Amino acid sequence: MTVLQTIGLEYDYADGTNALTGVNFEARKGEKVAVLGPNGSGKTTLFYHFNGLIKPSKGEVRVFGKNITKIDIDDVRRRVGLVFQESDSQLFAHSVFEDIAFGPRNLRLSRDEVTERVSHVMSRFDIEALANRNPANLSSGQKKRVAIAGVVAMEPDVLVLDEPTSGMDAGGITDTLGILEELNNEGKTIIISTHDSEIAASWADRIYILNKGKVFKSGNPGHIFSDEKIISEAGVRQPVIVQTYREFRARGISKGEVPLSVLDFMDSVDSVRIMNIRCAIAGCEIWAGDRVYLRVKDGMIVADKGSKGVAGIAILDGKSGEDIAVKDVVGDIAQLTGKITVFRVPGIIEGGSRAADVEKIRDFLENNRNQKVGAMGTSAKVLLRKMGLKYDFEFDVIQSSMLAALRGLNITIFASGGMADRVLEKVKERKLNYQCFKL
Ligand SMILES: Nc1ncnc2c1ncn2[C@@H]1O[C@H](COP(=O)(O)OP(=O)(O)OP(=O)(O)O)[C@@H](O)[C@H]1O
Ligand SMILES: [Mg+2]
Numbered sequence: 001m002t003v004l005q006t007i008g009l010e011y012d013y014a015d016g017t018n019a020l021t022g023v024n025f026e027a028r029k030g031e032k033v034a035v036l037g038p039n040g041s042g043k044t045t046l047f048y049h050f051n052g053l054i055k056p057s058k059g060e061v062r063v064f065g066k067n068i069t070k071i072d073i074d075d076v077r078r079r080v081g082l083v084f085q086e087s088d089s090q091l092f093a094h095s096v097f098e099d100i101a102f103g104p105r106n107l108r109l110s111r112d113e114v115t116e117r118v119s120h121v122m123s124r125f126d127i128e129a130l131a132n133r134n135p136a137n138l139s140s141g142q143k144k145r146v147a148i149a150g151v152v153a154m155e156p157d158v159l160v161l162d163e164p165t166s167g168m169d170a171g172g173i174t175d176t177l178g179i180l181e182e183l184n185n186e187g188k189t190i191i192i193s194t195h196d197s198e199i200a201a202s203w204a205d206r207i208y209i210l211n212k213g214k215v216f217k218s219g220n221p222g223h224i225f226s227d228e229k230i231i232s233e234a235g236v237r238q239p240v241i242v243q244t245y246r247e248f249r250a251r252g253i254s255k256g257e258v259p260l261s262v263l264d265f266m267d268s269v270d271s272v273r274i275m276n277i278r279c280a281i282a283g284c285e286i287w288a289g290d291r292v293y294l295r296v297k298d299g300m301i302v303a304d305k306g307s308k309g310v311a312g313i314a315i316l317d318g319k320s321g322e323d324i325a326v327k328d329v330v331g332d333i334a335q336l337t338g339k340i341t342v343f344r345v346p347g348i349i350e351g352g353s354r355a356a357d358v359e360k361i362r363d364f365l366e367n368n369r370n371q372k373v374g375a376m377g378t379s380a381k382v383l384l385r386k387m388g389l390k391y392d393f394e395f396d397v398i399q400s401s402m403l404a405a406l407r408g409l410n411i412t413i414f415a416s417g418g419m420a421d422r423v424l425e426k427v428k429e430r431k432l433n434y435q436c437f438k439l
Helices: 043-050 073-079 096-106 111-124 140-152 170-185 197-203 221-225 228-233 240-250 262-268 271-276 355-367 378-386 397-406 419-429
Strands: 002-012 018-028 032-036 058-063 080-083 158-162 189-194 206-211 214-219 278-282 291-297 300-304 310-314 323-330 339-345 371-376 410-416 433-438
Touching: 002 043, 002 158, 002 189, 018 043, 018 189, 018 206, 018 214, 032 043, 032 170, 032 197, 043 058, 043 080, 043 158, 043 189, 073 080, 080 140, 096 111, 096 140, 111 140, 111 378, 140 158, 140 170, 158 170, 170 189, 170 197, 170 419, 189 197, 197 221, 197 240, 206 221, 214 221, 214 228, 240 262, 262 397, 278 291, 291 323, 339 355, 339 378, 339 397, 339 419, 355 378, 355 410, 371 378, 371 397, 371 419, 378 410, 397 410, 397 419, 410 419, 419 433
Parallel strands: 032 189, 032 206, 080 158, 158 189, 278 300, 339 410, 339 433, 371 410
Antiparallel strands: 002 018, 002 058, 206 214, 278 323, 291 300, 291 310, 310 323
């Protein structure tokens, strides 16, 4: 189902500046859409149309299939929540609590319901400590968090965020994208604007590139970034992984489709070639021509003169701790991978975790030492924090975990609600060794 659509959208500002021309845009239910474009390309102007802040000079805006002019504007704003690029345009109350409570109060919820919703989003955004602060005195990253929280508290079906990560530090970006991912898993359609192609490539299901008020190109990230020339013409940068891939491909090392993640990139590398020059760290003295066996130690492939597993021939001499190269590898290096254990933590809407779960987790970690730990989603993070457990991965958890497993490390992922299913899907796709427990 199409939730937001523009058809032949054109917009001219009062001073005659033409900001948009012939823009056809579409977001379907449950999609994550990124609008990517340089400064002044029309992202903000486009987003203003999505909840009726401005009216097209020409063309049409449709919300849930209906022309926006035919729907009550309050209804539109209940269903489509817009987070402004400038948080100062959004925040106005004297305290963070009041600011977030404003929307839910307007929905005529009871006093208790309002308090409940506000506490819930404040915990989700980790801003409880700011509840009584004046938004005007917050840092720009904090303001942004509060502004996003205020719109999330309205529980709209579609969240439109104009540059949600600008001005945020690495932790803030991680948290924000994590929350958006989680909201998307709960069924919300999410539309963001950004000029960061790394974020667009790794996050979006679909990308629109805007340039000088026109849609330059649209499609899934693979389609968008496979076209090198068009990207530079549109004034956006190639993601580093794509640039690296092109350099590798030009040297005959990589092939296939443009990768958007480190995992995809590893797939693009011609494995036969790489296996034959695989570097390993010698566990003992090795001479060129020796038969060696590969195994995994602390997340790295090492070679020694054992007798089991994946065999190869050393082509360099090496002492313990030195790099050597190994050729003619016989056997499947994939058999050295670690195991991924997934704990499915009930999502917040499913009631969160219980005391019994804590025991189960402690038992597991007691019996399975040296696990790298990943946390996905609010309820998983809350549970781990409550238990005083640290986690190694909190962003890009699926990919980081699979990469670590491919290096032989054992991983435990705590994933909230439906996110666990996504982990399992990906892990199965790669045929990695896994097990899953429901809490
Ligand atoms: N109030 C206004 N009056 C006149 N022109 C405007 C107004 N606001 C924006 N514009 C112009 O409209 C065009 C699109 O601006 P818009 O703010 O939509 O771009 P943007 O892609 O959001 O840019 P940025 O990345 O800097 O946020 C620009 O040429 C800009 O100068
Ligand atoms: Mg803008």
